[in-house]
Amino acid sequence: MHGLIGKIRCTPGQRDALASILLDGTAAMPGCIAYVVARDPGDDDVLWITEVWTDAASHQASLSLPAVQDAIARGRPLIAGFEQHVVTEPLGGVGLP
Amino acid sequence: MHGLIGKIRCTPGQRDALASILLDGTAAMPGCIAYVVARDPGDDDVLWITEVWTDAASHQASLSLPAVQDAIARGRPLIAGFEQHVVTEPLGGVGLP
Known part of the structure; x- marks a missing residue:
């Protein structure tokens, strides 16, 4: 499996708007096992996204989906920066097949 | 919801042993929506754990479960340190109720 954090x-002030754009655009992505949008309770401008995919290819393919492309276009102006990007190899656990 | 990263x-050399201890001990935890154990492909000694709980109380209660207590006891000697601990508020997404 392929994971992302x-x-x-x-x-400033756009976190909830960005969260709803991300949630809208990511509802139906083949190979997506988990895509969690979360607020950071300690920082009003930060979202954490944690993802699990069957493999890296399915994640890569998702970036071409119309709904994802639309979310990227609508969300980009609300993003000031990507402060952390971690790639992981999920081994297992609750919520995974 | 309550999230943890x-x-x-x-x-050194104990990552897989710790991963299996964590996976063993976390299979049946009330209120646990997701508990993902993942390797860091860029660092042989790092595991990433991403969690989603119905609420903070269910996570807190899980720490008293016998299986979790056992995993903590068996896993502690294999842990050199906790390098990042993030609390989040999951809003929604794939894999969540």
């Missing part, structure tokens, strides 16, 4: 700094 | 540095 990302820390996104939103432009 | 943790980066664990294992004692």
Whole structure:
């Protein structure tokens, strides 16, 4: 499996708007096992995204999906920066096949 | 919901042993929506644990479960340090109720 952990700094006051864009655009992505959008309770402008995919290829393919392309286009202006980007190899656990 | 992202540095050569201890001990935890054990492909001694719980109380209660207590006891000697610990508020996404 292929995992991702990302820390996104939103432009001030836009976190909830970005969260809903991300949630809208990521509902139906083949090979996506988990895509969690979370707030950082300690920082009003930060979202954490944690993902698990069947493999890296399915994640890569998702970036071409119309809904994802749309979310990227709508979300980009609300993103001030990507502060952390970690690639992982999920081994197992609760919530995984 | 209550989320956690943790980066664990294992004692050298013990990553897989720690991963299996964590996976053993975390299979049946009330309120646990996701508990993912993942390797860091860029660092042989690092595990990433990403978690989603219905609430902080269910996570806290899990620490008293016999299987979790056992995993903590068996796993502690294989842990060199906790390098990152992030608390999040999951809003939604794939893999969540």
